[in-house]
Amino acid sequence: MSDLMQIYHKLFTHYGPRDWWPAESPFEVAVGAILTQNTNWSNVEKAIVNLKAAAVLSSPAICALERGRLEELIRPSGFFRQKAERLQLFTNHLRDHYAHDLQGLLQRSLNTARAELLALKGVGPETADSILLYAxxxxxxxxxxxxxxxxxxxxxxxxxxNYMQIRALFMTGLPTEVPLYNEYHALIVAHCKEFCRKKPRCTGCPLTAICPYNLHQ
Ligand code: SF4
Structure with a gap:
């Protein structure tokens, strides 16, 4: 078994399925991916709750919303002016090219869809890949x-x-399977919050037996 798969299995055995990304629709995933930049998820959840309560969690509705109102709704996610602009650039793009149908963009070839997302202001590789994988x-x-x-x-x-080199490590080293990519990323996040923090808590970590960092402490 490859190192990557061995690590995956140890993490999965320890944490179980993560059920990530929590959202009711692909569009909600995409909005969450933009809102989660530079903030933690609990703040994104508050902004999403606001958008749902105002019945504007759709591409046409966000597109048509007055900018100040959108900023107010997503304020809990931080950097709300910047993120309101990014959300409306994203929904304007969906309106102009896909009649507000996100699937139209997502079903293009992977490289084309990725390049199209990356060309949008404020959409970096992590946001683009989150939208592609989870939405x-x-x-x-x-x-x-x-x-x-x-x-x-x-x-x-x-x-x-760099980002692309790290991405390539996984994309060449793992079977090309969406559920595996989905779960692996979520497990990495869970593990780095629980054990492999900035200051790691190696005692009890499910990877201690194979982690050189721990062995050299
Ligand atoms: S043993 Fe320590 S450094 Fe290694 S993965 Fe676990 S928490 Fe991180």
Missing amino acids: GERPSFVVDAYTGRLFGRLGLLSGSE
Whole structure:
């Protein structure tokens, strides 16, 4: 079994299925992916609750919303002016090219859809890959700061790799399976919150037996 799969199985055995991403629709996932930039998930949830309560959690509704009202609704997510602009650029794009149908974008070839998302202001690789994987069920591995930290400590990354190099480690080293990509990213996040924090809590960590960082402490 590859190192990546061995790590996956240990994490999955310890944490079980993560059921990530919590959302009622692909569009809600995409909105959450934009709102979660530079904030924690509990703040995103408050903003999503506000959007639902105002019955505006749809592409046409966000597109038509007065900017100040949108800012007010998503204020709990932080950077609300910037994020309101990004949400409306995203929904304007869906309106102009896909008649507000997100699936139209998500079902293009993976590289085309990814490039299209990345061309939108404020959509970086992590946001684009989150939308592709969790909203579109496309095999695009999501990398975040947790991924770099954990796999650096596990000795699979040197620390000098960029986003695409880290993504390639997973996309070439794992079977191309959406449920696996989905679960793996969520397990990495769970593990880095629970054990592999900035200051790691190695005692009791399910990866202690195979982690060089722990063995050298
Ligand atoms: S043993 Fe420590 S450094 Fe290694 S993965 Fe676990 S918490 Fe992180």
